[in-house]
Amino acid sequence: MLPASLPLTLRAPNPPALFLGREKEREQLRVAFARGPVTLVSGEHGVGKTATVLQVLRESFFEVPVVFASFGGLPDDVAPDRELVRIVAAAASVTQIAWASVLRVRESLPEVLLDMAERARLWLVLDGVTADPLLRDLMSVVSRYARESRWIVTGEGFCESRFVPGQSLRLGPMPDAELETLAHGTAARPLDFGRAVEASRGNPGALLRAVASGAEPDVSIVDPMLSAMRALSDRNAGTVLAWLDEHAEEALRDGYARNLYAVLSLRRHEPELGRWWMRCAAEVGDLAALPHGAAQHASLKDALVLLEAFFSGGDLDRSLRDAEALVARAEAEGAPRIAGEAKTIAVQCLVMKGELARALALVESITTEDDELACLRDGSASTVLALMHRSDEAHARLERVRAGAVRLPFRAQNPILFRAADTLYQLGLLEEAHDVLSQLMSGDRARSLSFHHLGPILLLQLRIAIDRGALRDVAALEERLAPFAREGTLQHPFAGSSRVFARVWAGDFDGIGEEVSDSLQAAREGDLLEAQSSAAMAAIEVALARGTDLGVTLRDPLVLWLRNGAPASPLLEETRRRARLRLGEHVPSPPPVVRSIEHEIVARLADAEAHVLRGAWHEATTACRAAVQHASRWGYASREAHARSTLTFLLLAQGRREEAAQQVGRLRASAERMGSARFVREAELLAYLSQPAASMLQLVSWARDEAPAPIVARCARHLLGAPAGPDAVERALFDALVGHLGKVAHLAPGSLPSWGIADVDRSVVLDDGSRISFESKPLLWRLLEVLWDHGGEASKEELVREGWAQPDYHPLRDDNRLHVTIRKLRGLLMDGQPPARILTRDEGYALGGTPVRVR
Incomplete structure (x- = not known):
């Protein structure tokens, strides 16, 4: 239905x-x-x-x-x-x-x-x-x-x-007689029907277009290449094979792999065509269709395409073995170009496994006079050097790539441009990397990209968008990446950790624990050190943001292995240092090393948190300000927003409200530009804390809402008197905030408040954040004060004597007046039935719920 x-x-x-x-x-x-x-x-x-x-x-x-x-x-x-x-x-x-x-x-x-x-x-x-x-x-x-x-x-x-x-x-061609009848029935102008039918070659669509336009049918439909490929379905195997041997390489290079695969899939069981069908399956990434050991019997060119396909499938060990075998075979058969390209794929395998020194030695062993292979070699070398933090050498290689690439044919530049974009990303030059990828994904150049190139390009676009704070673009990029990031592919574990990072910065914490578990599991199953480090960092960032499970996350088997048994990722080590500081450990600063841009930002933030634990507020502010400036300079908008939020907390903890207000404005503008609900909420909290004490009552509603910014709920609860959490840095920060904010009084210390009373402007704030003014209701306000002053519950006599300033109380005279006034008070407070804020007692009335009072 x-x-x-x-x-x-x-x-x-x-x-x-x-x-x-x-x-x-x-x-x-x-x-x-x-x-x-x-x-x-x-x-x-x-x-x-x-x-x-x-x-x-x-x-x-x-x-x-x-x-x-x-x-x-x-x-x-x-x-x-x-x-x-x-x-x-x-x-x-x-x-x-x-x-x-x-x-x-x-x-x-x-x-x-x-x-x-x-x-x-x-x-x-x-x-x-x-x-x-x-x-x-x-x-x-x-x-x-x-x-x-x-x-x-x-x-x-x-x-x-x-x-x-x-x-x-x-469906095959239609008979000419039926086509001529169709033409007669639809033509609105004179037409040579016999010629039109003959030219349409049995294709009614081509005939109808000719009839509508009065022109001769154009059976090429889209372009000559597509028309020629469609015609293959009805030709004998020998004719098809001859066409493939002459034109297939051109078709694949020009981006027709999926079209050709669709045609050859109809004839996959014909032995003569099996080689080209297998080649197309590899080009479109359909690895399940490839027979085991296919590369051993393929031509050198086809074996290279199969190697790229299996590398994209994420099996690094197999790809490395196949690459080494193909290098040996190509060198033996006198094909140095194929050998060199196979070496660059082996280099990518080694990079993914974290064996950077071995990767650099292998790429440097490629000697060639071929301009295209030289650019591919230098591009691969520049990426390895960037990962080794040898920035000057990476930049020098990148300049050689740029100079050489302009002399190459249009489509030969694609893999080289991607290597350049990857190097720029590793160097932290996000805007330049973004521009190169935009060039790659535009117009005819995008159409000519193979499956093996498109997946990594889309993944890199996604990671750059997250770092640049382009969070509104993430969903569309994830959707485009999805076909290339299925389970078992090279992109799969990276896509999982990238999604976690995007959700952390955006403030989408609902169900994120399951996402983290899946990301860690995908990283464990692979053998990609970079993906494993990324998944571990994402898991720690989630724990830091949520303020829970920090110890559990640090004891995760993958995180422990990356600490004890794998080559250390400096950025992961710095992220882990932040987590240990939050647990109250006084972790010494690591020795000075050459840092990447993102590593520098995280290191400055970790230094700031270490200073907070020591009570060195000035030093903490200086380090955090440096993190903000570094992130801003290099375009790491997500990291910048996080560091700016921390900086504003530090300024408020020192009572520097005017400086904090300036940072809040910048944080709010950045958060809205990014589309981050998390940083918008954090900016709202920090703006309120920069205002007079009456604004404290907004904390009543925030304290109950973990989404989209858990730190806001934790801060609100702590400022309203709830016990501090396990985060030592936050505890020191929030304790310092209390000394510079209005005094909060509790009837039930340790309980989460449900509404509040503000003396400064005679108002009440409810748990939904709404504010009710009592400025023009002095008697009702006085009754609230009497109830509070008597510990939250007062007798009728106490209310009448203190509320109306009468020397004595008489029930026949005063009960009705008191009852009417309490009813008005309940109405103003939007108290429902049964009342929840003003309760009736045997001897009088009481405050319900868990109110707080800011004086």
Whole structure:
């Protein structure tokens, strides 16, 4: 059952008003639709796949509500699998999708889609779908387990799965007689029908475009390369092989890998074409389709592509062995270019494993007169040198790369530009790295990127966006990265830790513990030291932000191994030092070393926290200010916001409110620009603490709200008298704040307050943050004071004598007046039924809840 408000974009359109022929194919589709849950319809562009499907649905299944989803022309920044989830969810009336879970375990997508479609008994037409590993997995699951739903898929090329025998139909050319009838029925102007039919070569779409325009049919559809590839499906194997040997390298270089893979998937079992099908599978990253040991029998060029594919799959040990074997084979066969490129892949493996010295030695062993290989070598060397903090040498190599790359052909520059962007990122030059990646992802250059290059580029874009504080861009970047970051890929563990960092800076802490666990698990399963260090740092940052589980996080097996058994990451060591300081350990400063830009920022912040533990407030402020300035200078907006927030806390702890107010303004502007709810909330707290004591009562509502800034809730609770948490640095900071803020009195010390009374402006603040003024209600305010002064509960006599300043109390005279006034007080306080703030007692009245008073 479809929802009543299904968008028009998801409703099946009517078939063409004039539909001719295809009787045999229509009968086959009628049988297939009724017989099984999956039907695959393929054929070249314009041959009538969609029209035929719609015609059969209208003729034989008119009463069935159909969801129609077009995947043709889907924008590059929209992931097809995520779009499919949106479509099925909309049709099944699923209003909320747990995207974190869906993106984290992408292998469960077929099950998620099937469950939604089965519950709603959907009939889905997925139009214009290209061959894709997800499609194959989804159709396999649906064919086995679907009972109520139907899935009709159209596209230019499919490989019939063994799970859908008899459920695949390929539409061929239409007979000329039917095409001429179609032309006569639709032409609005004179036309040479015979010539038009002949030129259309059996393609009704090409014919109809010619009829509409009055011009001769253009059967090339998009461009000559696509037209030539589509024509391969009906040619004999020898003809296809001859075309592939002449044109396939050009097609793959120009970004047609997925199109060619779709065509060859139809003929994958023909031995003559197996080599090119395997090559295309590697180009598009479909590693599951590649036979074991494929590289051993491939040509040198194909073996290099397979090596890139398996490296992208994240199996570093296998990739390193295969790279060494390919180097030896290429050198033996006199192919130094292939040997050099294989060495650069081996260098990347060693970098990921943390073996930087070995990686540098290997890349320096590449000697060549080839300009392209020389640029690739120097680009790889510059990245290794940057990771070794040999910045001057890295910059020198980078200049050689820039000078050499301009002499290379357009598409040969792509992998070299990526290496340059990676080096710039490692050097901390975020803006320059961002500009290079933007150049890579624009126009024709982006189209020519292979699967192996696109994944790392998108990952680097994501990491730079997080560091630059472009948090509003993160969701779109994660969506584009998702197909390249599935479990088992090189990008998978990095994507997990990047998502955690983005959520920490944005203030999205709901369910983040599970995200951290998944990120650590993905890092453990891989052999990528950089990914493991990133996951450990993300876990510690979450614990620091939430103020919980610091000790547990430091004892995590991966974090312990990175401390004791792996080459130390300086940035991770500095992050761990911050955690140990928060636990109250007086950790000595590490010896001076050459630091990366981000390492310098974190080190200055750690120094500031160490000074706080010693009570050296001036030194702490100086170190924190240096962290802010360093982060601001180099564009690390997320780190800058964090350091500026800490600096403002330090200034307030010293009573320097005017300076704090200046920092609050900058923090607020930065947080709003970033789209960080966390730093917006922290700016709000710090702004309130810079104001007179009456503002303290805003803490009543903040104390109960951990999201999106846990430190705000912890600070509010501490300032309102709750016991301090385990964080020694925060405890010292908050204790110092108390000495410079208004005096808070409690009726129930240690309890979390639910409302408060402010003497400075005679107001009451409720737990939702709303403020009620008593300036024009002196009698009601006086009754509140009497109740408070008597320990939260006063007798009728005490209230009458002190509230009305009467010498004596008489129930017949005073009870009714007191009752009416208490009712007005409850009304002003929005006290419900039963009352929660002004309670009735046997002898009088009492304050309910856990109020506080600021004097």
